[in-house]
Amino acid sequence: xxxxxxxxxxxxxxxxxxxxxxxxxxxxxxxxxxxxxxxxxxxxxxxxxxxxxxxxxxxxxxxxxxxxxxxxxxxxxxxxxxxxxxxxxxxxxxxxxxxxxxxxxxxxxxxxxxxxxxxxxxxxxxxxxxxxxxxxxxxxxxxxxxxxxxxxxxxxxxxxxxxxxxxxxxxxxxxxxxxxxxxxxxxxxxxxxxxxxxxxxxxxxxxxxxxxxxxxxxxxxxxxxxxxxxxxxxxxxxxxxxxxxxxxxxxxxxxxxxxxxxxxxxxx
Amino acid sequence: xxxxxxxxxxxxxxxxxxxxxxxxxxxxxxxxxxxxxxxxxxxxxxxxxxxxxxxxxxxxxxxxxxxxxxxxxxxxxxxxxxxxxxxxxxxxxxxxxxxxxxxxxxxxxxxxxxxxxxxxxxxxxxxxxxxxxxxxxxxxxxxxxxxxxxxxxxxxxxxxxxxxxxxxxxxxxxxxxxxxxxxxxxxxxxxxxxxxxxxxxxxxxxxxxxxxxxxxxxxxxxxxxxxxxxxxxxxxxxxxxxxxxxxxxxxxxxxxxxxxxxxxxxxxxxxxxxxxxxxxxxxxxxxxxxxxxxxxxxxxxxxxxxx
Numbered sequence: 001x002x003x004x005x006x007x008x009x010x011x012x013x014x015x016x017x018x019x020x021x022x023x024x025x026x027x028x029x030x031x032x033x034x035x036x037x038x039x040x041x042x043x044x045x046x047x048x049x050x051x052x053x054x055x056x057x058x059x060x061x062x063x064x065x066x067x068x069x070x071x072x073x074x075x076x077x078x079x080x081x082x083x084x085x086x087x088x089x090x091x092x093x094x095x096x097x098x099x100x101x102x103x104x105x106x107x108x109x110x111x112x113x114x115x116x117x118x119x120x121x122x123x124x125x126x127x128x129x130x131x132x133x134x135x136x137x138x139x140x141x142x143x144x145x146x147x148x149x150x151x152x153x154x155x156x157x158x159x160x161x162x163x164x165x166x167x168x169x170x171x172x173x174x175x176x177x178x179x180x181x182x183x184x185x186x187x188x189x190x191x192x193x194x195x196x197x198x199x200x201x202x203x204x205x206x207x208x209x210x211x212x213x214x215x216x217x218x219x220x221x222x223x224x225x226x227x228x229x230x231x232x233x234x235x236x237x238x239x240x241x242x243x244x245x246x247x248x249x250x251x252x253x254x255x256x257x258x259x260x261x262x263x264x265x266x267x268x
Numbered sequence: 269x270x271x272x273x274x275x276x277x278x279x280x281x282x283x284x285x286x287x288x289x290x291x292x293x294x295x296x297x298x299x300x301x302x303x304x305x306x307x308x309x310x311x312x313x314x315x316x317x318x319x320x321x322x323x324x325x326x327x328x329x330x331x332x333x334x335x336x337x338x339x340x341x342x343x344x345x346x347x348x349x350x351x352x353x354x355x356x357x358x359x360x361x362x363x364x365x366x367x368x369x370x371x372x373x374x375x376x377x378x379x380x381x382x383x384x385x386x387x388x389x390x391x392x393x394x395x396x397x398x399x400x401x402x403x404x405x406x407x408x409x410x411x412x413x414x415x416x417x418x419x420x421x422x423x424x425x426x427x428x429x430x431x432x433x434x435x436x437x438x439x440x441x442x443x444x445x446x447x448x449x450x451x452x453x454x455x456x457x458x459x460x461x462x463x464x465x466x467x468x469x470x471x472x473x474x475x476x477x478x479x480x481x482x483x484x485x486x487x488x489x490x491x492x493x494x495x496x497x498x499x500x501x502x503x504x505x506x507x508x509x510x511x512x513x514x515x516x517x518x519x520x521x522x523x524x525x526x527x528x529x530x531x532x533x534x535x536x537x538x539x540x541x542x543x544x545x546x547x548x549x550x551x552x553x554x555x556x557x558x559x560x561x562x563x564x565x566x567x568x569x570x571x572x573x574x575x
Binding site: 009012014016020021025026027042086089090092094097099109110113118121125127131143169183201207210211225228232241247255263 | 281286287288290292294295296298299300303304306309323375381385394398399401404407409411412415420452455456471474475478509514515520530533544548551555
């Protein structure tokens with residue numbers, strides 16, 4: 001018997017969903033719009049202009065921002081690369097290493113940075129570097145980011161690996177490929193979408209991190225988020241909105257790429 | 269967060285069983301050295317004596333925990349009374365995070381249900397739309413929120429413009445601003461696990477209930493809601509836990525009167541007022557609180573699966 005009405009439809013839920021998306025996007029859209037404002041005041045609208053984007057690159061603060069941006073990108077590229085390698089190897093052991101006693105513990109350890117509140121990780125890392133007498137600077141930021149990025153790289157990689165049946169590698173090894181060769185020529189190429197997606201997510205997480213960076217950075221060392229935070233403390237200025245919009249754009253592009261790459265394999 | 273990978277599947281094999289020590293070594297080394305060991309050292313630091321210019325003196329002391337829970341007067345010679353300042357800051361954090369969680373649930377649950385009942389091909393697109401904002405820099409999102417909510421910001425101007433209000437609303441520097449900020453920061457975390465649960469839900473159960481003359485909302489409350497409870501619990505934890513220790517939303521949106529745990533901890537490590545052992549102790553207390561919540565929910569979740 002057919003239901004009297006469709007039970008999958010709840011009246012009002014569509015409206016709430018649209019409201020939810022509106023809330024999620026409204027602040028971002030508004031900041032993007034205002035970053036093109038010609039007025040030096042953030043309240044008045046004075047017509048469209050690229051003035052503040054030019055200001056970011058050539059204005060009085062440009063040196064500071066360029067320095068911070070360079071640090072941010074160097075750290076993000078290295079941290080994401082290292083974290084992705086570590087995560088790929090760990091995923092291979094956890095998903096392709098048979099049953100072993102430390103399997104669940106290993107998985108727990110890999111996802112640990114997601115469960116410990118970020119501020120606690122930040123405090124712990126700062127104290128750790130202090131205790132072993134390690135001077136704070138770019139290197140401490142990098143090390144902290146590598147650890148923090150591992151779970152973000154691991155999740156898409158392991159999701160992808162779970163979708164690849166072990167028969168591919170077994171076939172390769174039946175044809176006398178060594179384990180290393182089967183890994184390099186069979187598993188790794190099949191894993192590529194997951195690895196790319198994991199790398200991109202780790203990259204954004206590193207690029208965006210504020211709390212941990214703020215604790216473990218040395219005096220005078222800045223990344224983009226800490227530079228922005230410092231500037232925002234003095235009030236939201238239009239050039240901050242221009243920088244924010246650019247960072248926002250980078251994040252959106254990267255997530256979209258990551259999504260498209262990981263989606264491709266679903267339709268294969 | 270923890271689901272899936274450890275439970276394995278058909279793709280599991282022992283192809284690389286021989287190499288697993290070497291494969292796991294980098295991950296174990298990195299995380300033991302950079303996460304586990306630091307938390308251990310933080311525990312040690314919380315029992316040390318403070319050095320006035322930041323840092324510690326290597327001398328055992330209960331001082332940090334004592335200061336957190338007890339007030340012994342200005343010179344430390346009065347009988348201990350319970351010190352409410354820090355307990356209240358923790359309580360306020362729990363309250364703010366709780367309100368933010370409820371707000372996220374109110375908006376996130378219908379959204380998750382709506383997405384899960386779309387055609388299968390459309391669902392990933394909706395999910396993607398919900399997740400994009402999460403990947404945008406939290407600092408930028410919080411600043412954007414502040415910009416939007418300002419007294420003469422776009423929200424107030426729009427409301428004034430359409431005549432809903434005659435005076436601008438003062439939202440920034442209130443509890444509400446912090447709650448909205450936290451809600452906004454972690455809303456996607458509420459939607460995703462609930463979506464996953466509703467997607468797995470078998471709607472013929474709803475039909476069976478409706479055939480037995482259950483009204484639509486009764487079906488939702490008595491059949492769908494209990495079935496997707498694990499997803500709801502997971503969503504609430506994913507919003508509540510990061511909200512509890514958050515620093516940016518209270519710092520940028522809350523102002524000085526709406527101090528939360530994150531700001532309390534941060535203050536101990538910045539500038540001259542720093543008290544490292546106290547900051548370490550406050551972090552340990554926060555971590556303990558979070559671990560209790562996670563263990564409790566893991567047990568609940570385990571019981572649910574055993575059923």
